Amino acid sequence: xxxxxxxxxxxxxxxxxxxxxxxxxxxxxxxxxxxxxxxxxxxxxxxxxxxxxxxxxxxxxxxxxxxxxxxxxxxxxxxxxxxxxxxxxxxxxxxxxxxxxxxxxxxxxxxxxxxxxxxxxxxxxxxxxxxxxxxxxxxxxxxxxxxxxxxxxxxxxxxxxxxxxxxxxxxxxxxxxxxxxxxxxxxxxxxxxxxxxxxxxxxxxxxxxxxxxxxxxxxxxxxxxxxxxxxxxxxxxxxxxxxxxxxxxxxxxxxxxxxxxxxxxxxxxxxxxxxxxxxxxxxxxxxxxxxxxxxxxxxxxxxxxxxxxxxxxxxxxxxxxxxxxxxxxxxxxxxxxxxxxxxxxxxxxxxxxxxxxxxxxxxxxxxxxxxxxxxxxxxxxxxxxxxxxxxxxxxxxxxxxxxxxxxxxxxxxxxxxxxxxxx
Amino acid sequence: xxxxxxxxxxxxxxxxxxxxxxxxxxxxxxxxxxxxxxxxxxxxxxxxxxxxxxxxxxxxxxxxxxxxxxxxxxxxxxxxxxxxxxxxxxxxxxxxxxxxxxxxxxxxxxxxxxxxxxxxxxxxxxxxxxxxxxxxxxxxxxxxxxxxxxxxxxxxxxxxxxxxxxxxxxxx
Numbered sequence: 075x076x077x078x079x080x081x082x083x084x085x086x087x088x089x090x091x092x093x094x095x096x097x098x099x100x101x102x103x104x105x106x107x108x109x110x111x112x113x114x115x116x117x118x119x120x121x122x123x124x125x126x127x128x129x130x131x132x133x134x135x136x137x138x139x140x141x142x143x144x145x146x147x148x149x150x151x152x153x154x155x156x157x158x159x160x161x162x163x164x165x166x167x168x169x170x171x172x173x174x175x176x177x178x179x180x181x182x183x184x185x186x187x188x189x190x191x192x193x194x195x196x197x198x199x200x201x202x203x204x205x206x207x208x209x210x211x212x213x214x215x216x217x218x219x220x221x222x223x224x225x226x227x228x229x230x231x232x233x234x235x236x237x238x239x240x241x242x243x244x245x246x247x248x249x250x251x252x253x254x255x256x257x258x259x260x261x262x263x264x265x266x267x268x269x270x271x272x273x274x275x276x277x278x279x280x281x282x283x284x285x286x287x288x289x290x291x292x293x294x295x296x297x298x299x300x301x302x303x304x305x306x307x308x309x310x311x312x313x314x315x316x317x318x319x320x321x322x323x324x325x326x327x328x329x330x331x332x333x334x335x336x337x338x339x340x341x342x343x344x345x346x347x348x349x350x351x352x353x354x355x356x357x358x359x360x361x362x363x364x365x366x367x368x369x370x371x372x373x374x375x376x377x378x379x380x381x382x383x384x385x386x387x388x389x390x391x392x393x394x395x396x397x398x399x400x401x402x403x404x405x406x407x408x409x410x411x412x413x414x415x416x417x418x419x420x421x422x423x424x425x426x427x428x429x430x431x432x433x434x435x436x437x438x439x440x441x442x443x444x445x446x447x448x449x450x451x452x453x454x455x456x457x458x459x460x461x462x463x464x465x466x467x468x469x470x471x472x473x474x475x476x477x478x479x480x481x482x483x484x485x486x487x488x489x490x491x492x493x494x495x496x497x
Numbered sequence: 498x499x500x501x502x503x504x505x506x507x508x509x510x511x512x513x514x515x516x517x518x519x520x521x522x523x524x525x526x527x528x529x530x531x532x533x534x535x536x537x538x539x540x541x542x543x544x545x546x547x548x549x550x551x552x553x554x555x556x557x558x559x560x561x562x563x564x565x566x567x568x569x570x571x572x573x574x575x576x577x578x579x580x581x582x583x584x585x586x587x588x589x590x591x592x593x594x595x596x597x598x599x600x601x602x603x604x605x606x607x608x609x610x611x612x613x614x615x616x617x618x619x620x621x622x623x624x625x626x627x628x629x630x631x632x633x634x635x636x637x638x639x640x641x642x643x644x645x646x647x648x649x650x651x652x653x654x655x656x657x658x659x660x661x662x663x664x665x666x667x668x669x
Contacts, residue, residue, distance in 0.1 A: 087566075116564035117585050125606075126585050133566045133583070364562045364589070371561065390562065392589045401592055445591060453595035 075100045077377055078162050078169050080152050080313065081177030082106030084115070084363050085344025087134065088370035089175050089377075090144050096378055102144045105164050107151035110201050111136070116363050119226035122204050123233045131201055155317040157337050173339055173377040176314055176327060177370065180307035180345035180361065188279045190303075194286030197303050198227055212236045212300035216289045218277045219305030220247035222391055225260070227302055228269050229395060239270040239298070241277055241291050243305070251391050251402040252440050253417075259426055259442045260400055267396050277301075307361060309346045322348035326359050331383050333373040341377055343369035352386030353404055353437050353455060360387030388456065392445070399445050404438035404455050405430060418483055429483070434460050500575055502634045503535075503611065503618050505548050509628035512537050512546020516620035516629060523619050525602060525609075534600050534611040535620050548628070551598040551611035553577055559590035559599065559610070578612050 077093055079086045082104050090102050113131045120126040139146045152164040155174065162169040182197035184190050196207050213236055217228045220242040228238045240247065246257040247264075261271050275291040280301055282288065289296045309326045320328035320336040326348030333341050333349070344366040351358040365387045375382040390403040407417045410432035419428040425444030429451065430437050435458050439451045454464050461483070517533030525532040535550040557577050560568045567583040568590060570576070586606035591599040600609045611618075613631075621629045630637075 084566075114565050114585075116587065120585055130565075130583060130585070363564050364593075367561045390589065390592055392587055392592050394587070399588065403592070445588060447597055448592045449594040449597045452592060 075172050075378075076170060077102050077173045077175065078171040079104045079175045079177060080106070080155075080162065081179055081344065081346075082108050082112060082146065082148060083177060083179050083344060083366070084112075085177035085179070085366040085370040085373075086175070087112045088367040089177060089343060089374045091142070092371045092374035093377065094142050094144060096374065096380070098143075100378070103147065103169055104139075104144060105147045105150055105152055105162065105167070105169065107149070108200070109149045111148065113201050114363075115199070118198055118201070118204050119223070119230045121201070122207060122227065123230035128201070152313060155313055155340075157317050157319075157340065160339065171339070173341065175370075175373050175377060176335070176340060176342040176346060177344040177366075178310040178313060178346045180309050182303055183306050183308050184303045185277065185305070187277060189281055189286070190301075192280060192282050192286050193284070194282070194299055195280065195301050195303065198223055199307075207300070207302075210300060214296075214298040215239075215300040215302060216241055216277075216296045216298045217302045217304055218289075219243075219303065220271070221250060221304060221306065222248065222393055224302075224304035225264070225395065226393065227304055228264065229267075231302075232267060232269050236300075237268075239272060239296055240264070241275045241289070241296075242271070242273045243276055245274050247271060247273065248402075251389065251406070252400075253407045253428065253430075255419075256400075256402075256426060256428060256440045256442050260395060260398075263395050263398050263442075307345065309348075309359065311346055314342065314346070322357060324348050324357055324359050332376045332381065333369060333384050334376065341373040343373040349384060350386050351405070352388040353458075354409065355386070358387055360389060362387075362389060362391070364390060385456075388452070390452065398443050399425075400442045401445055401448055402438075402440045403448070403452050404436070405432075406438055406440075410437060431461065434462075436461070436464070500634055501613070501616070501631055502553055503550060503613060503621075504630040504632055504634075504637065505550070506628045506630060507547050509626045510546075510548050511626055511628075512539075512548070513625065514546070515623045515625060516548060519623035520620050524614070527604075532600060532602055532609075534598075534609055536598070536600070549596065549598065551577065552596055553611075553613075558593040558595065562589045562593040564589055574616070576613055577610065579608075579610065581607055581609065584608055 077100055079089050086104050090104055093100055093102050111132050112134045114133055117126050117131055121131055150164045152162055154163045160171050182199050197203055215231050215236050215238050217224050217240045220240050228240050232238045246254050247261050248257050264271055277289055277291050279290040280286055286299055286301055288298055289301055311321055311327050314327045315321055322328040327335055327342040327346050329335055329342050329347050333343055335342050345361050348357055348359055372382050372384045393400045407430050410430050415432045417430055426442040428440045436455045514537045516535045517530045517537055520533040520535050521527055521529050535548055537546045538549055539546055564587050565583045565585055567580040569578060571578050584607040588601055588608055590608055598610060618631055621631055
């Protein structure tokens with residue numbers, strides 16, 4: 075059995091490791107365009123801020139692959155996949171496979187506006203990108219996009235002594251993870267640390283002579299020497315599309331619940347695939363480290379013919395923003411059903427908690443300033459435990475006092491019971 | 498293959514917290530019970546404290562959630578361990594743990610969990626109640642089954658749910 079893995083990021087490496095754990099015989103080859111060995115993309119802002127030394131970013135040494143008997147070919151972009159011949163063409167290599175795992179990942183989006191090729195435009199994807207930003211030594215920066223990477227990079231730059239503005243297209247920051255109110259809380263934390271946040275602004279143009287001197291948005295002109303593009307990523311699906319594999323409506327490689335693509339010998343995992351949300355069941359792109367790893371594990375199992383269903387992607391985000399812990403998991407309030415959806419929130423001296431309820435189950439949680447007892451909430455979300463069952467579990471046992479949302483939920487549930495009684 | 502695990506006999510445990518303090522002192526070098534990898538939690542209905550710690554899940558959610566791939570299962574013992582030098586303190590593992598068993602050390606900016614002290618948990622020696630047991634989980638299950646068949650009484654390892662507690666709840 076020969077398995078070829080295209081992509082050497084989180085998904086590719088996890089797939090290789092899982093394959094090796096399951097089977098010591100199978101021939102594993104990782105082939106990737108990355109020049110750097112496997113690094114943690116999530117720690118890049120920490121490296122920029124100087125909290126994490128460069129060598130900590132790299133997660134696997136060369137000896138690891140030798141010891142695990144995994145062939146790894148870095149800095150070797152794959153040119154084509156021939157599904158009929160079961161061949162992968164990369165440079166001079168012709169790799170034949172019995173099973174192929176695509177983990178081609180994603181690349182940052184830079185909009186097609188003037189001036190984005192001037193020196194001083196950066197993206198945040200690889201260690202080399204951060205090295206370039208550090209060499210450039212930004213003094214005034216505009217971060218376009220306020221997802222978790224955008225916010226973390228803004229914080230890191232501010233800590234480096236740089237003047238930072240965030241430009242966000244939506245009406246709130248972190249629109250994929252947080253509802254409006256918690257996002258405003260986070261925004262006020264950023265603003266109290268002198269990061270200016272401009273929402274509902276579209277970047278129109280980058281200008282400068284020979285280097286970036288400023289950025290023009292809908293209503294403002296920013297003087298800056300650095301523009302960081304953190305406005306989302308695009309799935310790398312060109313190889314898959316050229317090989318005739320199906321592409322989903324959201325732009326990721328289409329896979330079934332076993333993470334098999336439209337070709338039965340080819341599996342896909344990581345940023346490049348379009349899977350479905352664990353809670354809503356809707357098609358979703360999950361661009362998180364954890365999702366990539368759990369998908370890679372499922373793909374590796376299925377490659378070896380052990381049928382494992384992918385449970386769906388659950389987005390869990392944890393951020394420390396200037397010492398305040400913020401976390402979000404599951405769906406947002408606006409994604410709850412219009413009839414049964416409800417938001418329960420509690421603000422205390424030590425933090426803000428919001429839970430989102432829909433169809434009598436927890437579907438989302440967002441916190442600012444506290445991480446208390448989020449583990450059990452996320453477990454309840456995964457298992458789709460009904461609210462009554464949650465209250466029954468909690469009332470007989472531990473944890474009741476640690477959960478700030480239990481009392482309001484209890485009040486609401488008893489109120490609802492009364493209403494039903496009256497009817 | 499030795500699969501020894503830390504079991505907490507919750508009927509004997511009176512929540513004194515010595516194991517927690519001993520763990521913090523011996524493993525973290527600080528007399529700060531917050532840093533203990535075995536923790537106390539109040540059962541508000543019984544008004545008692547109980548100890549709990551990392552459950553050593555078979556398929557730990559923390560392992561896959563780790564952004565730095567530092568959490569792994571040791572092959573021979575199946576214990577969940579961490580390459581703690583690589584930890585950046587992002588606390589995602591804390592979120593994904595269903596039992597809130599991971600411990601964040603704000604001084605070192607790292608997250609720890611019980612590693613059974615490499616095979617001889619020190620908290621056992623400090624438990625005045627003898628509520629902590631370090632046993633092979635399979636052998637223990639076997640032994641308990643035999644004892645149950647023979648009708649001998651055994652201390653419960655999991656919290657029973659007595660009817661009196663239900664009454665207390667309905668009254669209060």
